[in-house]
Amino acid sequence: MALAHAILVSLLDRPQTGYELGKRFDQTVGYFWKASHQQIYQELHKMAKAGWVQSETVAQSDKPNRIVYELTERGREALDAWVETPCDPPSVKEELLVKLFALGDVDTPTLVAELRRRRAYHQDRLAWYESVMAEHYPEPGKLSPRKRGRYLGLRLGILSERTTLGWCDEALALVAPGARPSRRK
Amino acid sequence: MALAHAILVSLLDRPQTGYELGKRFDQTVGYFWKASHQQIYQELHKMAKAGWVQSETVAQSDKPNRIVYELTERGREALDAWVETPCDPPSVKEELLVKLFALGDVDTPTLVAELRRRRAYHQDRLAWYESVMAEHYPEPGKLSPRKRGRYLGLRLGILSERTTLGWCDEALALVAPGARPSRRK
DNA sequence: CTTGCATATGCATATACTTGCATATAGTAT
DNA sequence: ATACTATATGCAAGTATATGCATATGCAAG
Numbered sequence A, B: 001m002a003l004a005h006a007i008l009v010s011l012l013d014r015p016q017t018g019y020e021l022g023k024r025f026d027q028t029v030g031y032f033w034k035a036s037h038q039q040i041y042q043e044l045h046k047m048a049k050a051g052w053v054q055s056e057t058v059a060q061s062d063k064p065n066r067i068v069y070e071l072t073e074r075g076r077e078a079l080d081a082w083v084e085t086p087c088d089p090p091s092v093k094e095e096l097l098v099k100l101f102a103l104g105d106v107d108t109p110t111l112v113a114e115l116r117r118r119r120a121y122h123q124d125r126l127a128w129y130e131s132v133m134a135e136h137y138p139e140p141g142k143l144s145p146r147k148r149g150r151y152l153g154l155r156l157g158i159l160s161e162r163t164t165l166g167w168c169d170e171a172l173a174l175v176a177p178g179a180r181p182s183r184r185k
Numbered sequence C: 001c002t003t004g005c006a007t008a009t010g011c012a013t014a015t016a017c018t019t020g021c022a023t024a025t026a027g028t029a030t
Numbered sequence D: 001a002t003a004c005t006a007t008a009t010g011c012a013a014g015t016a017t018a019t020g021c022a023t024a025t026g027c028a029a030g
Helices: A002-013 A017-027 A039-049 A073-084 A095-101 A108-136 A145-175 B002-013 B018-027 B036-048 B075-084 B095-101 B109-134 B143-176
Strands: A055-059 A067-073 A092-095 B055-058 B066-071 B089-093
Touching: A002 A017, A002 A039, A002 A073, A002 B095, A017 A039, A017 A067, A017 A092, A017 B089, A039 A055, A039 A067, A067 A073, A067 B089, A073 B109, A095 A108, A095 B002, A095 B143, A108 A145, A108 B055, A145 B095, A145 B143, B002 B018, B002 B036, B002 B066, B002 B075, B018 B036, B018 B066, B036 B066, B066 B075, B066 B089, B075 B109, B109 B143
Parallel strands: none
Antiparallel strands: A055 A067, A092 B089, B055 B066
């Protein structure tokens, strides 16, 4: 039920449409919680039924109408109650590591190619997180409490990407000892 | 569909029962892929229907019968085909970071308590991974290809836990600047 | 000039995963 | 004595997530 709560948290900032929530998920909370827009629309319907949010339709002539959702008193209470209940441990699904478990029984060049792709992926994300960090959080010590939470999310993103990037290099060295290290970009 | 493939990989080693698969998931692949035993039993039924595995019932007098599954030729082919298809990017669900996004709008001591719990969790896991590493992988350079894959899984586990542990300390310093750092244990 | 993207929502279906229960027994803690 | 854990499997029902399609339009890039 945590998607609903992630939406509640996002609505703390301001009322938003499902579409906006989806975009914001990709750009912010998306580092550690992904949700498709379908999932968000469905969840919003459920949340409205539960009285956690209320919606207002804003007519638009050229585009489809916007349905703006805002937090209700009950939604706020649900959020507080959720914060009080202990978190689940993080859930990770690392398909690549499952494949690596088959190392020795499956085609090694394929795994090397996958590792290279993953390396590039983490490099991209790291660059993206670091640019957001430089732009929005130049001095972490002086942030308002609100921005501190966001900073910490970004910070973990950066640390994790660096770690995984380094691991990719180790893995490539171990899996394809002969190959030239990839330093592209 | 990746749980099925994770099971196929595990069955490469040797035929196993659902129960054994569940235990092995916790101990090995479980670092980066969790599955309950219900999920595994259900998946095994589906895989048997698809012809990826075949089962043999071993009668036991004192305990319930064991149903031992082994890889079939078709399962082996499915595994190879899956290895060839590019991985999904890793899926992460970090409830704690969603809560931190609400920092400034919700009770801070609760978040501090959560961070402390998480710190302890990562410390435990790190200790566990490091003990496995010391016992089973003392010299990573000399491992067989098969063990290299498992080593790399464990290695990423250790690196990730260290990273997250360090991040917990940063987060605690930033969220509860007055508090004494927790050095218990 | 056509392909694709951004805006904006939604239904229907399918798969994945969780939770609670049920069975059966033997051994080990408290 | 009683409760819990380990062994071993499974059904049923519910929740969560993913996938594919449908609608409608304007704008920008190739």
